[in-house]
Amino acid sequence: METRKYTILLLLFVMCFATVKAQEKAPQATWIWYPGDYEIWLSNKMQARRTERGAFLPPLWRYYSPYALVTFRKEFTLPAEDEISIFTEGQFKLQIDGKQQHGSSQKVTIPAGKHSIVIKVYNQERVPAVFIQGDHLVTDESWKVTFEDKEWIDETGKASDQSGTNWEAVGTWNFNTPDDLPSAFRLATTPQYAKEVTPVGEGELVDFGKETFGYIRFHGLKGEGNVNVYxxxxxxxxxxxxxxxxxxxxxxxxxQETEYTIENSKAFRYVQVQHDPGVSYDSVSMLYEYLPVEYRGEWNSSDELLNEIWDVSAYTMHLNTREFFLDGIKRDRWIWSGDAYQSYLMNYYLFFDNASVRRTLLALRGKEPVSSHMNTIMDYSFYWFVGIYDYYLYSGDEAFIKNFYPRMVSMMDFCLERRNENGMMEGLPGDWIFIDWADGLSKQGEVSFEQMLLARSLEAMAVSAEIAGDQEGHEKYQKLADEMKAKLFEVFWSEDRQAIMHQRVDGKVLDNVTRYANMFGIFFDYFSNDQKQSVKQSVLLNDNVQKITTPYMRFYELEALCAMGEQEFVLDEIRDYWGGMLDLGATSFWEKYDPGESGAEHLAMYGRPYGKSLCHAWGASPIYLFGKYYLGVKPLSAGYETYEISPVLGGLEWMEGKVPTPDGDISVYCSTKEIKVSADHGQGILKFKSKSKPKTDHGQIKALGNDEYELVIAAGKEYMVKYKAVK
Amino acid sequence: METRKYTILLLLFVMCFATVKAQEKAPQATWIWYPGDYEIWLSNKMQARRTERGAFLPPLWRYYSPYALVTFRKEFTLPAEDEISIFTEGQFKLQIDGKQQHGSSQKVTIPAGKHSIVIKVYNQERVPAVFIQGDHLVTDESWKVTFEDKEWIDETGKASDQSGTNWEAVGTWNFNTPDDLPSAFRLATTPQYAKEVTPVGEGELVDFGKETFGYIRFHGLKGEGNVNVYxxxxxxxxxxxxxxxxxxxxxxxxxQETEYTIENSKAFRYVQVQHDPGVSYDSVSMLYEYLPVEYRGEWNSSDELLNEIWDVSAYTMHLNTREFFLDGIKRDRWIWSGDAYQSYLMNYYLFFDNASVRRTLLALRGKEPVSSHMNTIMDYSFYWFVGIYDYYLYSGDEAFIKNFYPRMVSMMDFCLERRNENGMMEGLPGDWIFIDWADGLSKQGEVSFEQMLLARSLEAMAVSAEIAGDQEGHEKYQKLADEMKAKLFEVFWSEDRQAIMHQRVDGKVLDNVTRYANMFGIFFDYFSNDQKQSVKQSVLLNDNVQKITTPYMRFYELEALCAMGEQEFVLDEIRDYWGGMLDLGATSFWEKYDPGESGAEHLAMYGRPYGKSLCHAWGASPIYLFGKYYLGVKPLSAGYETYEISPVLGGLEWMEGKVPTPDGDISVYCSTKEIKVSADHGQGILKFKSKSKPKTDHGQIKALGNDEYELVIAAGKEYMVKYKAVK
Incomplete structure (x- = not known):
């Protein structure tokens, strides 16, 4: 017993000591830079890696440039003397308490007390960045930075006291050691091997078993001559x-090295290798290249086909989630705002990787002045605004909006200045109106879809203005949004057709109905309930309205149908459409799929026999639909502080899954008889329909009438509801 | 005789053949880039080379960045098939006649006929640039470039036909071979040797005999240890x-190498070298670093002191004429707009190197958006406008103004937006009002000097708008200029003091007269004749008005006096002031000289014992004054198409010299009895005073009365005038 007592005492002592040590541990330092500049630099690099038959193929749109000279600043108080180590990407000039430090020492000792540090970093080739590690002072998100330190001295050496400098919050990611240089960032890699090798002429065809991305490697490479890889x-x-x-x-x-890795990574499932007789190798493998992210979202159900669709969607999404959210890994390997917008949404139900959303939003936005729409596409500018709104709703990240609100304002100024005399957006020279890849789709005149996206963007601006503390802006944008919405219905709503018409040209609304504005109007909640029901019949379920053939717009079409409670219909569509691709052997989802095509027709696009991307992020939308409209989980307020769970089986026997949130997960199991939910954070509301009176082990189920019920979900508990599903 | 005949025939044959060969010679190709970007990049690099006691010391103001991705374009017609060689700084994508060229071949053959070529170049680290050499197609100033090629393709691969692309004229300098990469630019160097070596402690003091700039070298360097160079x-x-x-x-x-050259060039006359015992060397020399420019301007006179002042001025000017016009070679080694403005003017009378003026103007301007005054100084923004006007007047380079007029407009927009409710410029937070280094000089409120510079800048805008074909802009700027001038006199002219008052604060003109606006008003010709005469007495020659101590403002003070015919007085001032520096052993002219100081006081500034620059461009103004107000040569219309020669001896027995023009020189000799002039181009008017009736060997002298005479000078003739100088 004595021994045991001492052991406990010893343990307590060790624990206390460990606590003290933990408190003494220096805070985590991280590399910091001018916000957005690293994202611009990295995206420039990444988007310049695409090649087409050996030729360099950069993006169509403009590149922005990072600032080569920036100034970092922090005011701080040291409890004790601190020796700081300074690491920079670039040359630096250091001022402590207003005094220039001579020499270029990487170690500086600062006495206890109140201080200011100013460090200017210059780098023309890479992004100026700094990493400072002391016991107390470290570089972190609390630092400020400017690209224009309006400081000068007079003849006597006295610094100006009237500052016009605009200090901004620094940018960071996850470079947390001195050696982990931001400019040296590379995605992770891991070896992968061929599934099958078949002779082709003098060479061979190597099959890696599924769509993949990485660097082809040769093992045992010997001799002289040419090797061609297709x-x-x-x-x-x-x-x-x-x-x-x-x-x-x-x-x-x-x-050459006998283990030879090709320099530029590429998208492929197969490679054909042909080589001169003078050169030989033992085998071909690859280094799979990927962004290390956790699959936090989960989905499983009684339908194996849907489970496979979710898995292939998740893989498709992961392949396209790289330095930034790509459109496709073979083509274009670029950041398109409209494509990225869907990736943001899918990400919230799969990785919940906020950093990827922020990087992509910043790379897209670039810097002042705005000289064109994002990717030159009008709709793509608007998706950017709406994407920020969604990001805030899912992540609760107010700091991001506060920091980048000025760039939202200048982007919106650009859009608003391009309105015509009716206050509507219409294509000006240089504006690409994309909407969708669809035969004969007119982009002429005032297109209702663009006006609707503008209205939604103005709503996003109104919310953002409030977060950024710009009350005047809030009112201005809210008023503009309201006016735009009113005008949208006034001009484009047809009582006759019970739909939003496609466009107005030269003051005349044309007799043309398309699905776009009509389906967005549903999940934007712009319609009255009556309008919604009519639009469903007159447009969504109307085969006379031109069909959608891209998974890109299928995403929104199916979302609109789900928002109208058509989950069962949508599951059938998913089985047909995504299942159709799987039937054709797809191992990732495509840029476009037309069930009417056959054979090699499926591979062609843009007038090129293999122009179509067979791994396109927008093909992964089942992830989003399954999470939001079947598991039925969505935030009601920013960062999932409050949220809703409305499971809908859509004809399934059962389903289960997890939806990630900023602080843990929300787990849902739902069969026709049982619903089980639990959440790590926030306050939820479970909504469901039951034909019998439901029972639960925790809390009080509230009957709303009409077979509808509600149960409040608190964090940290498991709720089990016994009920009888309504078919 | 027979032999001779054949020889002549042979010669004729060879000459014909040579002519044919010359016609066949391929046109000169040159490296091209986005206009201004190379200048921005090079100036960033250059201005980041300053160190202070080993510490990196970049400029106070913001850095701009070049575009990393640009698109070059040309439409052309080939008389025959042409094989072109393509060289780029960066990766490139090539389209000929709208078709992407696969691979990355540096040689492409284009058939005879009409074609278009589009080449996109990407370079994140250096400025994207291209050099194409064919027999017919070459890169030259006729190419266009954009940073934003608003081009896209639809689903079928068809390119957009509605272009919003803004094509600009490319930038060039003198990189005329494929190997002469713009990014590899270095100034020329040549070895120079010590004049005297004196032991100092264990080391030595090396004297290079005069102010110089370059790289210290050690010869026969051996052993291990530290070497310190001061x-x-x-x-x-x-x-x-x-x-x-x-x-x-x-x-x-x-x-290390036994012949060791220090990496970073510096300004010095002396170096002290101290070294550890373990390291030794035979001798110290240097590599003098300079911009190769021709001394086209010349000056010689009966006064040896003035001749020496001209020589030392020219050397001072040359030392500061580098990648760009610097303020000083030790400090700041930066491009200050106000300092550069004086260099432009001196350059017109010394090197006439237009490329240096253009480079400097472009580096200063940077890019959109304008976020502060040039170098953060209000007056320095204005000097930039006036500098462009002068550049046009001296060079006749309309293309420069046409190409960069949009950047002038945005810079002026920035200034105009900062006017207060009285339409006047007043310091806002972040605005540095410099004017001059002068004790107690107030910069508060509406400073008359700044309003006068604004008025002049608006005049420069009005002229530029006309050249750029912006008639509306021309009228707008002319009106603004007229209003500003009227307001200037309305508010600041004091009948009582017969001067322009220094400032108005809170609506009240303060009882303060300074020289600045009063002297600028004279050579801007803003005063009436009566006002000029009173200002000369009440300000310029009035010792109660605070004296000017910087050569910077002495430049304008002496110019104003010369413009008032005070050449004799000014020569005395020059002998005193610049002669005073020579008496103190100056081998280049200083940033500031106060005859009242003594010993080491002359070296101190900004609270530092050696803070003063002893080689400052603004110290070289005699070059300008001697050329413009003694030889009396100045353009009357752009590019010296017409010009004036008004020699004024200012008490000298004789003087002679050359003034460079865009097309040859203007030579002037003048004694009290003879004037000899000749010019290679343009039409001049010689103006002089004579007490007797003058005679000439060419042309007709016109008597204007009041002892004044005129003679029209045609190009290519030597004119000799016999006259009797008016004392």
Whole structure:
């Protein structure tokens, strides 16, 4: 017993000591930079890696540039003397308490007390960045930065006291050691091996079993001569050396490494390798390249096909979640705002990786002055605003909006200045009106879809203005949003057609109904209940209205139907459409799928036989739909402080899954008889329909009438509800 | 005789052949880039080379960044098939006749006929640039470029036909071979050797005999250990290892080259070298670093002191004429708009190097959006406008104004938006009102000097708008200029003091007269003749008005006096002031000189013992004054198409010199009895006073009365005038 007592005492002592040590531990330092500049630099680099048959193929739109000279600043109080170590990307000038430090020492000792530190960093080639580690003073998100330190001295050496400097919050990511240089960032890699190798002429066709991305490697490479590598997302493409979209012509002089890795990573499932007789190798493998993110979202159900669709969607989404959210990994390997917008939404139900959303939003926005729409596309400017609103709703990240609100304002100024005399957006020279890839889709005149996105963007601005503390802006944008919405219905709503018409040209609304504005109007909640019901019949379920063939717009079409309670219909559509791709052997989802096409027609696009991307982020929308409209989880207030769970089986026997939130997960199981939910954070409301009086082990179920029930969900408990599902 | 005949025939044959060859010679290709971007990049690099006691010391103001992705374009017609060689700084994408060229070949053959070429170049680290050499197609100033090619393709691969792209004229300099990469630009160097070496402690003091700039070299360097190099523009500075402004701490491990050159060039006359016993060297020399420019302007006179002042001025000017016009070579080694403005003017009378003016104007302007005054100084924004006007007047370079007029407009927009409710410029937070280094000079409220510079800038805008074909802008700026001038006199002219008052604060004109606006008003020709005469007495020659102590403002003060015919007085001032520096051993002219100071006081500034620059461009103004107000040469219309020669001896027995023009020189000799002039181009008017009736060998002298005469000067003739100078 004595021994045990001492052991306990000893344990207590150790625990106390550990606590003291933990308190003494220096705070975590991180590399800091001018906000958005790293994202611009990294996206420039990344988007310049695309090649087309060996030729460099940069994005169509403009590149922004980081500032080469920036000034970082912090005021701080030291409890004790602190020796700080300074690491920079670039040359630096250091001022402590207003005094320039001579020399270029990386170690400086600062006495206890109140101080200011100012450090200017210059780097023309990479992004100026700084990492300071002391016991107390470290670089972190509390630092400020400016690209224009309006400071000068007079003849006597006295600094100006009237400052016009605009200090902003620094940018950071996850570079948390001195050696982890932001400019040296690389995605993670891991080796992967061929599933099958087949001879082709003198060479071979290597099949990696599924769509993938990375660096082809040769093992045991010897000799001199040329090696040609033809990549294919399909077997047809890899075998077609004359038309495959990507290739590498390698030339070896005998002095190469025997383990040789090709420099530029690419998207493929197959590679065809042909080589000169003088050169040989033992085998071909690859380094799979990926962003390390956790699959936090989960989905499982009684339908194996849907489970496979979710899995392939998640893989498609992961392949396209890289330095930034890409449209597709073979093509374009670029950041398109409209495509990225869908990735944000899918991300909230899969990775919940806020950093990827922020990086992508910042890379897209670039800097002042705004000289064109995002990616030159009008709709893509608007998706950016709406994407910020959604980001805030899901993440609760107010700091992001506070920091970047000025860039939202200048972007919106650009849009508003381009309105015509009716206050509507219409394509001006240089404006691309995209909407969707669809045969004969007119973009002429005032397109209702664009006006609706503008209205939604103005609402996003109104919310953001409030968060940023700009009350005047809040009122201005809210008024503009209200006016735009009113005008939208006044001009485009047809009582006759019970739909929003597609466009007005030269003051005349044309007799043309498309799905776009009508489906967005539903989940934007712009329609009255009556309008919603009519639009469902007159547009959504009306085969006479031109069908949508891209998964891009299928995303919104199916969302609109789900928002109208058509989950069962939508599941059938998903089984047909996504299941159709799986039937054709898809291992990731495509840029476009037309069930009416056959054979190699499925591979062609843009007039090129393999122009179509077979791994396109917008193909992964089931992740979003399953999480939001079947598990039925969505935030009601920013950062899931309050949220709703409205599970809808849509004809399934059962389903279960997890939805990630900023602070833990929300778990849902739902069968026709039982609902089980639990959440790590926030306050939820479970909504469901039951034909019998439901029972629960915790809390009080509230009957709303009409078979509808509600149960308040508190964090940290598991709720089990016994009920009888309404078919 | 026979032999001779054949020889002549042979010669004729060779000459014909040579002519044919010359016609066949391919046109000169040159590297091209986005206009202004190379200047921004190079100036960033150059201005980041300043150090202070080993510490990096970048400019106070913001840095701009070049575009990383630009698109070049040309439409052309080939008389025959042409094989072009493509060289780029960066990766490139090539389109010929709208078709993407696969691969990355540097040689492309284009058939005869009409074509278009589009080449996109990406470079994140250096400025994207391209050099194309064919027999017919070459990169030159006729190419266009954009940073935003608003081009896209639809689903079928068809390119958009509605372009919003803004194509601009490319930038060039003198990089005329494929190997002469813009990014590899270095100034020229040549070895120079010590004039005297004196032991100092264990080390030595090396005197290079005069102010110079370059790289210190060690010959026969051996062993291991530290070598410290202390630089001094003065002996005192080099000997004061604790306070000298620049130094190098070198550390050798024994593996260094025996001929070792320090990496960063510096300004100095003296260096003190101290080294560890373990390291030794045979001798110290230097590599003098300079911009190769021709001294086209010349000056010589009966006064040896003035001749020396001109020579030292020219050397001072040359030392500061580098990648750009610097303020000073030790400090700041930066591009200050106000300092550069004087360099432009001096340059017109010395090098006439238009490229240096253009580079400097572009580096200063940077890009959109304008977020502060140039170098953060209000007056320095204005000097930039006036500098462009002068550049046009001297060079006749309309293309420059046409190309950069949009950047002038946005810079002026920035200024105009900062006017107060009286339409006047007043310092806002972040605005530095510099004017001059002068004790107690008030910058509060509405300063008349700034309003006068604004008026002049608006005049420059009015002229530029006309050249750029913006008639509306022309009228707008002319009206604003007229209003500003009227307001200037209405508010600040004091009948009582017969002067422009210094400032108005809170609606009240203060009882303060300074020289600034009064002297500028004279050579801007803003005063009536009566006002001019009174201002001369009440301000310029009035010792009660605070004296000017910087050569910077002495420049304008003396110019104003010269413009009033006070050449004799001014020569005395020059002999005193610049002669005073020479008496103190100056080998280049200083940032500031106060005859009242003595000894080491002359070296101190900004609270630092060697803070003063002893080689400052603004110290070289005699070059300008001698050329413009003694030789009396100035353009009357752009590019010296017409010009004036009004020689004024100012008490000299004789003087002679050359003034460079865009197309040859203007030569002037003048004694009390003879004037000889000749010019290579343009039409001049010689103006002079004579007490007797003058005679000439060419043309007709016109008597204007009042002893004044005129003679029209045609190009290519030498004119000799016999006359009798008016004392």
């Amino acid at each position: 990549y294919g997302e399909s077997e047809e493409e890899a075998l077609d050396s004359a038309f495959c979209e990507t290739l590498d012509y390698l030339s070896f002089d005998g002095r | 630089y001094g523009e003065s002996e005192e500075e080099a000997l004061d290892s604790a306070f000298c402004e620049t130094l190098d701490y070198l550390s050798f491990d024994g593996r």
